[in-house]
Amino acid sequence: MNDGLENLQNYFKQLRLTETATELPNILRKAEQSTWTYREFIKEIVEFELTKREEKSIEKRMRWAKFPYMKTLELFDLSDQTSLNERQLNQLKELNWLEQQYNLILLGPPGVGKTHLAIGLGIEAIQKGFNVMFVTMGELINLLKTREFTRKSQVQLNRIESSDLVIIDDLMYMAMDSREANLFFHLINHLYERSSIILTSNKSPDQWGELLGDEGITTAILDRILHRVEVVQMNDDSYRMKHRQGMF
Structure with a gap:
């Protein structure tokens, strides 16, 4: 037997x-x-x-996504948000915007939950069969600049370019030179109408030109990102500051 x-x-x-x-x-x-x-x-x-x-x-897709931490939408505390209600969160969770290849821009000061919301939506997307990649703006620029001669950067960017959803965290937190802006444009152009993008930023799109420098590239990037987009304004006080534990 x-x-x-x-x-x-x-x-x-x-x-x-x-x-x-x-x-x-x-x-x-x-x-x-x-x-x-x-x-x-x-x-x-x-x-x-x-x-x-x-x-x-x-x-496997969770590992590939490279989330900095795992926080689901169930852990997102709406009681600390006045600009996002339960109905709106449930609409985002349904992922109709992702199926229709819309972009999301999550705007607000540091600490209001932009990254948590982006990661939560990314986890939800993976569980529903989508490929997701998370990258900070600083990491992304480094990947783009080293793609030609670093195998690791090539692999990471290939995954980004083939993802259904790309999350770019801390967009426009630093100024770019002309080469960096051009490389970023080519990535956005590649993803345009192929993938959805979630961008988190503490600067509104009308301020991005100051950090991109080149007016033509700024216009081209905005045209592609804002063509099909939902903007979530998260201007509450910092969650981390309100709930931080005192040292004394």
Whole structure:
């Protein structure tokens, strides 16, 4: 019996059904105890394998997303927001904007939850089958500048360019030189109408030109980002400041 079971498990492994091979003794035990039909037995095996593959796929896409931390939308405290209500948050959570390739711009001062909201939406997107990448603006500029001669940068940018959703955190927190602005434009141009972008920034789009320098590039970037966009203004007081623990 054991030899027969081991042979079956090896067959499953050869078919690259490793998870099912490992779980097979338990599945067989349940089938005997519940007197499953052949159809019920096959259905259990197929559903188990599909579930495990989806779990692995989500785990893989979570790793690739490179979130700085894991905070879901369920942990987002709306009681600290006056500019975003539960209905609006649920609308964002439905991800219709992502399916229609709209962009999101989350504006507000540091500490109001922009990054948390962006990550929460990114996690939600991964769980619904989308590919997501998270990158800070500083990291992105470095990747773009080193792409030509660094394999790691090439891999990261290839993933960004092939993602359904790209989250760029702290957009326009620093001024760019003309080369950096040009590289950033080419990325935005590539993503245009291929992917959705979430941008977090403490500067409104009408201030971006001051940091990009080149008026032509600024206009071209804004045209592509603002063509299909939803802007979420988060101008509450800093959540971190309101809830920080005192040292004394």
